[in-house]
Amino acid sequence: MNHWLIKSEPASYSWDDLVRDGGTEWDGVRNPTARINLRAMAVGDLAFFYRSVTEPAVVGIVRVSRTAQPDPRDDKWVSVRVEPVRPLAPVTLKTIKADPALAAMELLRQSRLSVAPVRPEEWTHLKGLAEAG
DNA sequence: GCCAACGTTGGC
């Protein structure tokens, strides 16, 4: 199983919106690198839900419930379906940046990438931080 | 194909 991180601005779609909806189409991604990552997702893959812009932090875990399909509004692009698994105690960007075990995360390396892979050891470590806090 | 201008993302 692969692990990922997906970003959303709370003003456009928040963790609470996802919980309310019970799942959503993760569409609107318009970046070629992010598209490669969406296409690589399998059903059952887990992703951190990252809140950008306003108090940037990882705030939850989601599960991929359908693989990539063309966006009906623009079939050059794709979307997957995700559903909430559980909220996490927020792990802030500040904490992530300060942690040597997370220094290689794609989140930090390419800060504008909205769909990024997470290495297994990074996944375990970051999830551990949320559970410790 | 190069590159300057421009637009968007996202941290601060």
Next chain:
DNA sequence: GCCAACGTTGGC
């Protein structure tokens, strides 16, 4: 609000 990073567009 500012600005760095970086992707896209368009003139040449």
